[in-house]
Amino acid sequence: MVNISTEDYLKAIYQINTEKNEAATTTEVACKLDISKAATTEMVQKLSERGFINYEKYKGVELTDEGKKIALQILRRHRLWELFLIKVLGLTWSEVHDEAERLEHTTSDLLINKIDEYLGFPDFDPHGSPIPDKFGVLPEMPALTPLSECDTGISYRIMLVNDASNELMNYFTSIGIELKTELYLSGRLDFDRTLFIEINGIRHPVTEKMAKHLFVEKV
């Protein structure tokens, strides 16, 4: 059994908070971290005592300012590492996630600031996610729509790919999906909302679940 760090809890809670725009439930946190709900309850109580989150029995959790600060620090480290590994060391889109997942916990402020500087203080990581600056401030981002909610018969540009599994990233790469890729959304099945997209004139099916990971803007 590998112990999950405080940082991982705060990161998970931050992500859930951000996606839902409300308190994260015990179940959601447990599910994201792949541990039992009981373990989550226990840790959530401790994190609350330590002042990182606001927790009320049965009401879910939200980050305090202090918790948010730490979560943003971790996102900063994660995203800068991903960009660095791709741009400088030549790793691939599907390789960087797991690597960054480990490095983010063992990188000092000194080092991450050097990496930031080396990269020229970038605003976005290789998946299009915004990189918090050294003060924890996120760059401005345009409002994006998940491809799953888009209208057919229109062209879009991919602006953010939600970092899910290695396998999914590889699949996206294999059909030509990268950041800034333009695609034409040609149709959608009523049956199960499978989408059809065209990239460089080639048609690919995309399941609804996949499409929820692709965030686009109109071309």
Place this chain on the structure above:
Amino acid sequence: MVNISTEDYLKAIYQINTEKNEAATTTEVACKLDISKAATTEMVQKLSERGFINYEKYKGVELTDEGKKIALQILRRHRLWELFLIKVLGLTWSEVHDEAERLEHTTSDLLINKIDEYLGFPDFDPHGSPIPDKFGVLPEMPALTPLSECDTGISYRIMLVNDASNELMNYFTSIGIELKTELYLSGRLDFDRTLFIEINGIRHPVTEKMAKHLFVEKV
């Protein structure tokens, strides 16, 4: 309390084995890792069961081939990171040790091999220590003498600086000691074996304990 990893135990044992050229005692390991002798005994028993070390009650420990392989992998990661941080990201001699101490545990083979390649498969780290290659093989090294055992009235070149504390590294840097620095060993006190070295014509005292960390060859 921060848990010490298997990797840290093997690394410590490797270093003691290498320095002494015989089995590491419980006390030495405990001291190096800053834990109790009891905890060391317990862990040493487990590592022995897992086949990483040969351990006999009251007789100290030595690495098995498997244990040695892991220790060399960690040294490889540590030393490549140190070089990378200095050469690519501009960290200083005194900053890299602690950083590498953490990164060495969270770096995949894939990543460390990319770093190795980026650096052009170097043989030595910034302290002059040999870097094991991807198969765990150490490069050839000339036999070096600790400055503490050298004769006075002769010039030497620093070929290896034993990575001790941050503070010591800073002090060395401040008096002009770097890798490949040439110095003239002008004298030694009978009183406490304090040495006097000259670098760029300036004379500095060096305690015997410090001098044990400096390994040199005749110019």
Place this chain on the structure above:
DNA sequence: TCCAAAAGTTAGGTATGCCTAATTATTTAT
């Protein structure tokens, strides 16, 4: 050679972070 000091091990205990099973609270559907 033998005894005291040093080194090493064993015993017993603690904190952490996970687990499953049982219980309690909340939500949902009729």
Place this chain on the structure above:
DNA sequence: ATAAATAATTAGGCATACCTAACTTTTGGA
């Protein structure tokens, strides 16, 4: 409004990796 389903918490337990204190073995000097 209430029962059933779902969600969350509590209770009790376990493994890990540390600790201190007590005991045993080894070593080194008179």
